[in-house]
Structures are given as structure tokens and as C-alpha cells.
Amino acid sequence: MRIMKKSLLYIAVGLLATASVVAAHQNPPGFEGGVPAVHFPPGLEPTIDGDLSEWAPIDRDIFALTNDHIRAIEGFGGLADSYGNADASDISVEFLYGWSDAQNKIYYGYRVFDDYHSALRDDPGEWWWDDAMETMLMISQLTKEEMQDLSAGGEKHNFSFNYTLPPIGGGPNAGLGWMFSGLCIRCDWVNDQTSAALDGYYEVQHTFEGSEHGESTYWYELQTSPFLFSDTSIESPQSPGEWVTDDLDVNQVIHITQTFVDADCTIICGSPGDNSENDFLDGGYWTTTAGTGASSFGEVDIILEPIDGSIPWPDAPTAVEAKSWGRIKAQF
DSSP: OBOSOOHHHHHHHHHHHTTSOOOOOOOOTTOTTOEEEEEOOTTOOOOSSSOGGGGTTSOHHHHOBOGGGOEEOTTSTTOOSSBTOOOTTTEEEEEEEEEETTTTEEEEEEEEEESSOOOOOSSTTOGGGSSOEEEEEESSOOOHHHHHHHHHTTEEOOEEEEEOSSOOOOGGGTTOOEEESSSOTTOGGGGOTTOGGGTTTEEEEEEEEEOTTSSEEEEEEEEEOOEEEEETTOSSOOSGGGSEEOOOOTTOEEEEEEEEEOOOOSSSOBOTTOOSTTBTTTTOEEESOOSSSTTOOSOSEEEEOOOOTTSOOOOOOOHHHHHHHHHHHHTO
């Protein structure tokens, strides 16, 4: 379900805001005014395959969040809670955001170097025991009180896409590489990467260079619909198509927080803080938001930029060229 006009939502949020403090902006240093999301021209939108070649023309100095823009959440890994204290020989990141007016999609392109990539957990669904990525999306920034009030009325406005790749395990969770905590809780189709229910709404793929379970660089590429809220009164939802999506606009401000675990244990990770070789957060629990708490949803302002003519975009491929390039990339 797609909302073309946001008037009703804004009226509801406005009424709630009169009784609560406006949500604070929690942007990382250097992006106090918000993080720009590049506008992909029609026909040049990313193919979600973990190959970030479509992102190559983008100026990282303008658009990318890096080690300077992440902080260790206090209490994890014994690291100081401040920006810019990540050791690049241990962990080095680059986070890019994009969007498409033509497709009404949000795109995410991530590069993560890690001196040790952990994927050792026994239960495939317990993604937090390994090197986990948590992408949190909230279109309209709301206070916790506003979210609680809207939730009581049957609307969930915060979404989290959590995943650990490569996928591991078997049984009913075969191939499970992530767990949704926002799209749908206890829905079978969110635990199935091959589920057609997710088509067109959410997709994540990865590639890597180096040792798959050692020192390596991983590239993650995601695509999501602009989920505005889910209707929690639906007893047995069958797909994200039953949720309400926004209609993205140029210069609109949405909200995305990137949080991730750097699990440096070399055996199956144990409880955090046990001060042993299997402390699962030995490498730190990191975030882009300046907000407090490990579960701060959508606090970083992401600005949907207009198409930038100064970016050296290639010519958009014809339909035949696009299909041919898709077949070529599929071979790798």
C-alpha cells in the first residue's frame, strides 16, 4: 500500500508532538546538517548483487560515512564511546546511501574491512553472535513516546534489517542470513531468503575479497521500499505489500541508523563481557548515531538529494543492454 499524500500521517504526528519533545537530530560529526543520499538517475539504479560498481562515480568525500563517523557504544568491547577511535587495521567501513524517484526505492552500499570476519554461530537465526549488520529505517523521525502511541494504535513506524553474511546452517532456517525485527515478527516468510513475498520490497546481497572467514573486505548492497509503517492489527500478513510505503520526494529527510557488531572471537562466541577469548563483542558494537542506547532507531538524518549533474554518470543502458549486462554480472 503506497501513500501518495502524507497529510493524515502528519496531522497524527503533529497532534502527538504537541504533547512531547521533538525528536533530536543525532547526526555524526561532519554531517551535522544531515547525510546526503545520492539520487540515481533513471536507468542507472543499482542492481542488488554486492557489486558496487554502479556507485563508483559517487564522491566518497561528500557522500560516505567512514571510520570518522562511527562510535563504539559504551559498555561493549571496552572501547571509549567517541567518534573516530576505530582502529583501521581492525575495522574500516564506508557507508553510502542512495535513492530513486523513478523506482521509489532506497539503496544502501557498504564496504567493511575486518581483520577477522566471524560466522561461527550454532543457530543461524542468532545473527548477533557474529559480525552482524543492523540497518535501521524510520521515514518520519518520531520520539519514543510518539512511536509508543502510534504502536498502541496499530502502527509500527520503525524497521530494522539485521543480517550476518555469509549464510550458515540448515534445517528450517536453511540459508538464513538475517532476521527481521521490524518488517514482521514471527512471520515465516521473513526467515526465507528465497521467499517471493520479499520480492521488490527488500533485498540484500554481498561479495567479499580475501578470506571468507578471516581477514577480508565485504561489500553489502541493499534495497528497501520506503516503509512508512506496518499495520500490526493484521493477524497473518503474507508480504510487506500489506504495509504502508511512502512516496519519496527530492530534499525529503528520512532517517537511517547503521549499527554493526565486530565479533573478533575465534571460537563460537559467548556472553558479552566475560573477558575471555569468546567475548562476542571484543571488537566493539558500533553505530553512526550520536544517540544513546544500543537500539536507537533512525536517528541520523538522510537527505534525498536531487540528481547531481556534476557526477560523471555513464549513459543509461538501453533495455537490451541492461538485460545483457545483467546476464554478464550473473555469471560472476
